[in-house]
Amino acid sequence: MSCLTHLECPKCGKTYDVDKPQTVCACGAPLLARYDLAAVGRKFKRDDLKGRVASLWRYRELLPVNEDRNVISLGEGMTPMLASSKLGQAVGLPKLYIKDEGLNPTGSFKARGAAVGVSKARELGIRTVAMPTAGNAGGAWAAYAAKAGLGMYVVMPIDAPDLPKKECVASGAVTYLVKGLISDAGKIVGQAAKAQGWFDASTLKEPYRIEGKKTMGLEIAEQFDWELPDAILYPTGGGVGIIGIYKALQEMETIGWIKKGQKWPKLISVQAEGCSPIVKAYREGKNVSEFHTGAQTLAAGIRVPKALGDFLVLEAVRETGGTAISVTDEEILKTMRLVAQTEGMLICPEGAAAVAALPHLVKQGLLNAGERVVVLNTGSGLKYPDLIAIDLPVLEKEAQLEVAAAGEKADGAE
Amino acid sequence: MSCLTHLECPKCGKTYDVDKPQTVCACGAPLLARYDLAAVGRKFKRDDLKGRVASLWRYRELLPVNEDRNVISLGEGMTPMLASSKLGQAVGLPKLYIKDEGLNPTGSFKARGAAVGVSKARELGIRTVAMPTAGNAGGAWAAYAAKAGLGMYVVMPIDAPDLPKKECVASGAVTYLVKGLISDAGKIVGQAAKAQGWFDASTLKEPYRIEGKKTMGLEIAEQFDWELPDAILYPTGGGVGIIGIYKALQEMETIGWIKKGQKWPKLISVQAEGCSPIVKAYREGKNVSEFHTGAQTLAAGIRVPKALGDFLVLEAVRETGGTAISVTDEEILKTMRLVAQTEGMLICPEGAAAVAALPHLVKQGLLNAGERVVVLNTGSGLKYPDLIAIDLPVLEKEAQLEVAAAGEKADGAE
Numbered sequence: 001m002s003c004l005t006h007l008e009c010p011k012c013g014k015t016y017d018v019d020k021p022q023t024v025c026a027c028g029a030p031l032l033a034r035y036d037l038a039a040v041g042r043k044f045k046r047d048d049l050k051g052r053v054a055s056l057w058r059y060r061e062l063l064p065v066n067e068d069r070n071v072i073s074l075g076e077g078m079t080p081m082l083a084s085s086k087l088g089q090a091v092g093l094p095k096l097y098i099k100d101e102g103l104n105p106t107g108s109f110k111a112r113g114a115a116v117g118v119s120k121a122r123e124l125g126i127r128t129v130a131m132p133t134a135g136n137a138g139g140a141w142a143a144y145a146a147k148a149g150l151g152m153y154v155v156m157p158i159d160a161p162d163l164p165k166k167e168c169v170a171s172g173a174v175t176y177l178v179k180g181l182i183s184d185a186g187k188i189v190g191q192a193a194k195a196q197g198w199f200d201a202s203t204l205k206e207p208y209r210i211e212g213k214k215t216m217g218l219e220i221a222e223q224f225d226w227e228l229p230d231a232i233l234y235p236t237g238g239g240v241g242i243i244g245i246y247k248a249l250q251e252m253e254t255i256g257w258i259k260k261g262q263k264w265p266k267l268i269s270v271q272a273e274g275c276s277p278i279v280k281a282y283r284e285g286k287n288v289s290e291f292h293t294g295a296q297t298l299a300a301g302i303r304v305p306k307a308l309g310d311f312l313v314l315e316a317v318r319e320t321g322g323t324a325i326s327v328t329d330e331e332i333l334k335t336m337r338l339v340a341q342t343e344g345m346l347i348c349p350e351g352a353a354a355v356a357a358l359p360h361l362v363k364q365g366l367l368n369a370g371e372r373v374v375v376l377n378t379g380s381g382l383k384y385p386d387l388i389a390i391d392l393p394v395l396e397k398e399a400q401l402e403v404a405a406a407g408e409k410a411d412g413a414e
Numbered sequence: 415m416s417c418l419t420h421l422e423c424p425k426c427g428k429t430y431d432v433d434k435p436q437t438v439c440a441c442g443a444p445l446l447a448r449y450d451l452a453a454v455g456r457k458f459k460r461d462d463l464k465g466r467v468a469s470l471w472r473y474r475e476l477l478p479v480n481e482d483r484n485v486i487s488l489g490e491g492m493t494p495m496l497a498s499s500k501l502g503q504a505v506g507l508p509k510l511y512i513k514d515e516g517l518n519p520t521g522s523f524k525a526r527g528a529a530v531g532v533s534k535a536r537e538l539g540i541r542t543v544a545m546p547t548a549g550n551a552g553g554a555w556a557a558y559a560a561k562a563g564l565g566m567y568v569v570m571p572i573d574a575p576d577l578p579k580k581e582c583v584a585s586g587a588v589t590y591l592v593k594g595l596i597s598d599a600g601k602i603v604g605q606a607a608k609a610q611g612w613f614d615a616s617t618l619k620e621p622y623r624i625e626g627k628k629t630m631g632l633e634i635a636e637q638f639d640w641e642l643p644d645a646i647l648y649p650t651g652g653g654v655g656i657i658g659i660y661k662a663l664q665e666m667e668t669i670g671w672i673k674k675g676q677k678w679p680k681l682i683s684v685q686a687e688g689c690s691p692i693v694k695a696y697r698e699g700k701n702v703s704e705f706h707t708g709a710q711t712l713a714a715g716i717r718v719p720k721a722l723g724d725f726l727v728l729e730a731v732r733e734t735g736g737t738a739i740s741v742t743d744e745e746i747l748k749t750m751r752l753v754a755q756t757e758g759m760l761i762c763p764e765g766a767a768a769v770a771a772l773p774h775l776v777k778q779g780l781l782n783a784g785e786r787v788v789v790l791n792t793g794s795g796l797k798y799p800d801l802i803a804i805d806l807p808v809l810e811k812e813a814q815l816e817v818a819a820a821g822e823k824a825d826g827a828e
Contacts, residue, residue, distance in 0.1 A: 051465070054492050073494070075514055079489065080487070080488065080519075100489055143754075145758070147757050147758035148758075158808060165804050166799055166804055170754040175804075177806050177809065178810075179810055184811050188815060191814055337584065340560065343560070344559070344561035345557070346584055380796070382520075382796055385580055390580055392583070394593060395591065395593070396593055397593055398598075401569075401606040403567075
């Protein structure tokens, strides 16, 4: 059912065969999957989506997996698009929506990339996958590899949070810690993969996870009934998601799902002040980013000092009239609480970074109150319990509640 | 759009008005929502579901909320139905499916009850809700109450796990701990609710959460294209889910979505050995359960010594030719690991209890290899990080992986 034809380097144009495992281009750039879009346009119509499975596999023709039996699914994708008008009013954008990627398997949008990446790995006959990870990607890949019956090796920095470590172990991945950074983990994985014949599934060295991430763009269009929103905010680490959404817009226009000439959403890249290489490059008018030395932010998912696909992120932002902006860790924490209290959503710090950018963008005139704005919350706040402090009053068994003061605070107040 | 007509006591038949808040029947039994099913059958066809929103609100006519503006949704429902053949083969049931309720907002199936319960509370003009909780229900109700702009008071046993406490606090619920059990929390809530005019949303004292839970039954039928599976296993604490699924079967038959005479799934109630009042009552041929003294199990969600709806659970089990069975905590932990390693799903201990019952049921001849069996995993294992122990090898920065032994274990082995 897939209309995949080849892999292509977006930098030098060289093409690669899709019938065997590929990594990056000879020139060092990540590879992008290309489809016979004319065929897709002929045989796959928007109306065909009605009644299809409520997962990203509803877009089978635009995904790289050929045979049904190779599809490894845990129910990823078709996450809810939630009108968030209370929060929106608070930040000056009443037509605000949050797409909640925290409802994916393994609690983050990494499940999209892992589902498609692992499925294709299986189709290509890969038996063992290895990857360095500091968090959610490892948990996701370990889960899908377990379901696929693939061997999985993971190397994580010793100071990575406990929960992704536990996810890897639970799924049976052979998991190591390293006294170093994610880059040290990457080196160890690279060497071992070469020596052992494993497939190195590091971000953007593996060409198919972006196809999973791109379905966020397809879903946004479908969920808005093909009338695209005015802006999409994406918390940017490696940037695979924003690259994927931009790719989805191109593909949808080519196959006719969105009208030629329809204005595309401004793609807005949000980073943390402690790690903002894309923001710096955008401001300086550069096409690639520089390594951000001493990167630090509590939003670990966007602590990526230099992304392999930085040039594609910058292209997506510029070509859509978007922007790049950074926020502080303090704003991130404050915003997590605000979103939970207004919208009932416990979002991840990366998603909170994107929400925190909204009032700045309104103030700067880059977004206005009439616009429909989508924020991608890339993961569940349940995976970051350490960011929620509690200090609760303790009652004796036969106590009665003292509610005078508390009542004023909570009694139906909006 | 709702076809709700009244509330009815399943014990004494007394009916109640749905235009004002109601709790339990004068006789003490929980109330069930009743609809004009003839009208539903005329105006709501199975094919109408195609293209509807991928949440439980696709069944609007069979839910109690009248006006769109009162619907409070975080994307609950339409959770994936995952073919789990590797696990199935391991337990002797190759046609095994797991429905993953962990992908609901707040990480558990409690979101279904909270979504419908809070939406209806809002429609009825309730301004403040109070509830005792030891876990996921509190997190779910606090989240939906926040989105609805309702005041929310929660009282939890002091030894409840941290994560639900954090969820309540993050959503802005006024949260108290009590040096006692959930029953002590319930007393404090009951008194305060009476004194303050709050709505007491304790399990089955609130008549609409069951309507949210019943959508699990509607979804199972729809996801199997209206050819019902042979058995459904449900980890049973308060039992609202199994009561709801049974109610859904009755309603679907009445409105014609499933054929009259089609065999219903055996509804199988699974409990932990340390708290198995339903199993005891079932074995002794009784219609109600006795309070299970000294209840103890690590699966906190099914640690309910005496459920208000026990008679309805027993009816559902008996009328469908199901059964009730208990498993040990040791089996639960072992099964969590087995499911993660074969299917890539980190399930909750309650869901693991239901999976752990499968080999026993096969051995006893109550399930057989040809049958299509659905297990409800009621929540995400991410909410139970303490149940996953890790002790990982630590590498130096420049280390190389030693893979001989580990390789044998993980290298593509199924």
